Amino acid sequence: MSDLKARPAPDAAPAAPASASRPRPRIRGVGEVAALVVLVVVFAVLNPGTFLTLDNLRTVLDQAALPLVIGVGATLVILMGSIDLSVEGVMGAAGMTFVLLSANDRNGLDLGLGAFVVAVAVGLALGLLTGLIHTLLKVPSFIVTLGVWYVGLGIATLLFGQAAIPFLTSDGLTSWPSDTTLGLPHSFLLAFVVVALGALVSRFTRLGRYAFAIGADEQIAQDNGVPVGRYKLYVFALAGGCSALAGIVGSLQLGAGAANVGIGNLFLTIAAVVIGGTALGGGKGGVLRTALGVVLLTVLNNGLILSGVSPNIQSAVSGVVLIVAIAAAGWAYRGRLRIAK
Amino acid sequence: MSFTTTSRVRRLIAGALAATVVGTLATACSTTSGSSTGAAQEAIPKEDIVLVASVINLTNPYMASMVEGAKALSAELDVPLKIVNSNGSSQTEISQIQAILAEGKKVVLMVNTVASSDAPPIVNAVKAAGGYVTIWWNKPDDFEPWTVGDNFVAFQKHPGVESGRCTGDALADGIGDEGNIIALPGVQDSTTSQTRVAGLEDALKDHPNVKLLEQRPANWDQQIAFKETQSLLAKYGDEIDGVWAADDAMMLGAIEAVKKAGRIDDVKFASDGLYPPTIEMMKSGMGDDAIVGETFHRGYMAAATGLYTSYLAATGELKVADMTKEQRNSLFKISCVTPENLDEFTKYDTDVEGWVKQLVENGPFDTEPATLIGQGPEKLPGS
CATH class of the missing domain: 3.40.50.2300 (Response regulator)
Structure with missing residues (x-):
């Protein structure tokens, strides 16, 4: 990640007031926080004794971990005004790579940490491939990433092969995500670190600032000397890396390799990015907002399950929430002609 | 602004309408062309036959097992085999099967349909091309082999x-x-x-x-x-x-x-x-x-049984017109396993070829442990 030219993080927490030249966090996001509070209160009343328990909190945090990690990459991509639909494919390819290179019951390989490195590299490579096609061949990110989704899924399917399900054989490894430190599951702690790094990168590094600039107006960014193509490459590679990391954690949670380990994560993540308030057109938003969106949606799903809402209605509710959120976010701009990329 | 919006909406509606009309016509056409050919059962020489096994995906172990069974039968009969991977999509499934039918060899098909509604278009396409098909697991209840004709040899499943x-x-x-x-x-x-x-x-x-x-x-x-x-x-x-x-x-x-x-x-x-x-x-x-x-119950048993049923009909060894309704809409035995009797069942998986040999010897309806036990459709308890 040396390409990122990350400056050392300031001593203060990321929320500390930045210098005048940096955009201050506006007091938007209040609506999302309020929505989260309302959800928590409603579900706590509906499910006394089950919703506000330590066990359920751990479940929510464990389930939020994957979309949180993916959300970091997805937010940066969407900030640039592009979109990354390849999430589930990259997760599958990286997850299967990780499982087959770790101690498993299909082959004798056990590369230990090497498996992790190779799997993340697979994600970076797929992200890089996306970026190259997008920037060199000028193919819209929507269609490139749709293709790469299936390329990733294809790689995962090939790796899965036709033999029995490959299980991870090291109990220490598979129990890692749900084991707790300070009462919090490791999967969530990892996601927390990734989100914090993502927030720092997007606020304090050239990569992050350029992503905003490219999303706000690519032409102006280019005219001002931003190497647009190069930074798009970096962002897509970073997003691929995030998806890969999520694929690895997902495989650890499952304790086995599965080509569709990422199933359902694309919808959840894109929805979280939008609900968090990052504009699909690019230029506005942020990683922390997405994190809030993820938590909101995870709590919503969890609460609906605890309340005994039928799964059919539940998926419809998720869809409605997404559409309402997009409509609400775009309300101010509805009169203007905006091009959604 | 309002003008462009209205005209766009109008165009969208027109487009949707056109798509529906084309879709309906296409379905109507394929239905009529399907019922006009493929009447009498003629024995097809073995060298003109290609076995085709169509599965829902290749990532599910059950599906992988189906492919294994189809391969074992292909080796046992010495007839070439093609695998169709539907990738979870009815559209992929149907178009791939149609492509294989168009290649010209007589198709002997076993298909585990992605959705029940895929059965009629697949059966009609196979019938039009003079092939033989046995469907596993999913079909509409009122779509019976005997109402279609000899080319839809059988529907088979294990009772749920x-x-x-x-x-x-x-x-x-x-x-x-x-x-x-x-x-x-x-x-x-x-x-x-x-x-x-x-x-x-x-x-x-x-x-x-x-x-x-x-x-x-x-x-x-x-x-x-x-x-x-x-x-x-x-x-x-x-x-x-x-x-x-x-x-x-x-x-x-x-x-x-x-x-x-x-x-x-x-x-x-x-x-x-x-x-x-x-x-x-x-x-x-x-x-x-x-x-x-x-x-x-095993994917390899299901796939090999289905393919072999179609194959016997294609070669004329099985006279479809003489088959009982039980043999054409079939329920195959499923065995209850507990930790106590587990060992009785683990022996089969180590010798798939051996089981397929038995299938070819005993025929599709009498090979343990998956023998024919009744006629479908399955009745739900209380209905």
């Missing part, structure tokens, strides 16, 4: 109600005939899943002290089952004594979730399919002998 009863009984007994269970059905509109759940509910009538707390469909998927179980564990906590799943992939996901919740020694499981990892877990007594009930 029986599977649900087997595993439901075993799970209830496994938790000491008293306590709470949760259930993970497959895709909600799948008849296979619905019949298995109906069997479970029927079995529970004999166990009044066993309560089914909640059903959460997990789409036949290990990962989704993991998440659903995680949520249900958060909801019910220690109340859950047993987990029932409509197939083993989902049970394996549920087991992982229960393990992670630290309750693997307190919870029992029952499911359908006896996947290889399940066999290992049963043998090793994982948890406190956590897996108490399973069913035995």
Whole structure:
């Protein structure tokens, strides 16, 4: 990640007031926080004794971990005004790579940490491939990433092969995500670190600032000397890396390799990015907002399950929430002609 | 602005209308062309035949097993084989089968349809090309082989109600005939899943002290089952004594979730399919002998039986017109497996070729352990 030219993080927490030249966090996001509070209160009343328990909190945090990690990459991509639909494919390819290179019951390989490195590299490579096609061949990110989704899924399917399900054989490894430190599951702690790094990168590094600039107006960014193509490459590679990391954690949670380990994560993540308030057109938003969106949606799903809402209605509710959120976010701009990329 | 919006809406509506009309016409055309040909059964020489096995995907172990069975039969009969991977899409499935039909060789097909509604277009296409098809698992109830003609040789499946009863009984007994269970059905509109759940509910009538707390469909998927179980564990906590799943992939996901919740020694499981990892877990007594009930049926047996039925019709060895209704809409035996009788069933998997040899010797309806036991469609309990 040396390409990122990350400056050392300031001593203060990321929320500390930045210098005048940096955009201050506006007091938007209040609506999302309020929505989260309302959800928590409603579900706590509906499910006394089950919703506000330590066990359920751990479940929510464990389930939020994957979309949180993916959300970091997805937010940066969407900030640039592009979109990354390849999430589930990259997760599958990286997850299967990780499982087959770790101690498993299909082959004798056990590369230990090497498996992790190779799997993340697979994600970076797929992200890089996306970026190259997008920037060199000028193919819209929507269609490139749709293709790469299936390329990733294809790689995962090939790796899965036709033999029995490959299980991870090291109990220490598979129990890692749900084991707790300070009462919090490791999967969530990892996601927390990734989100914090993502927030720092997007606020304090050239990569992050350029992503905003490219999303706000690519032409102006280019005219001002931003190497647009190069930074798009970096962002897509970073997003691929995030998806890969999520694929690895997902495989650890499952304790086995599965080509569709990422199933359902694309919808959840894109929805979280939008609900968090990052504009699909690019230029506005942020990683922390997405994190809030993820938590909101995870709590919503969890609460609906605890309340005994039928799964059919539940998926419809998720869809409605997404559409309402997009409509609400775009309300101010509805009169203007905006091009959604 | 308003003008452009209206005209765009109008164009959209016109487009949608046009698409519907074209779609309807296409369906109508294929239906008429289908019924006009392929009347009498003529023996096809072996060298003109290509075996085709169409499966839903290649990532599910059951599907992989189907492919294994098709390959073994192809080797045994010395007839070439093509595999169609539908990738979960009816569209992919139908277009790939049509492409193979267009190549000219006589197609002998076994298809595990992605959705029931795929059966008529596939059957019609095969009939028009003079091939023979046997369908596994999914078809509309009122679409019967004998109303289509000889080219739709048979529909075959294992009874889901029986599977649900087997595993439901075993799970209830496994938790000491008293306590709470949760259930993970497959895709909600799948008849296979619905019949298995109906069997479970029927079995529970004999166990009044066993309560089914909640059903959460997990789409036949290990990962989704993991998440659903995680949520249900958060909801019910220690109340859950047993987990029932409509197939083993989902049970394996549920087991992982229960393990992670630290309750693997307190919870029992029952499911359908006896996947290889399940066999290992049963043998090793994982948890406190956590897996108490399973069913035995195999993808390779299903695929080879279906393909062989089509093949016998194509070569004229089986006169389709003389086949009984039971042989054309068939239920094949499913075996209840418990830790006690597990060893009776593990022998088959180590010798797939041997089983296929037996199939070719005994014919598709009389090969243990998957013999023909009745006529479909399956009746749901109480209906």
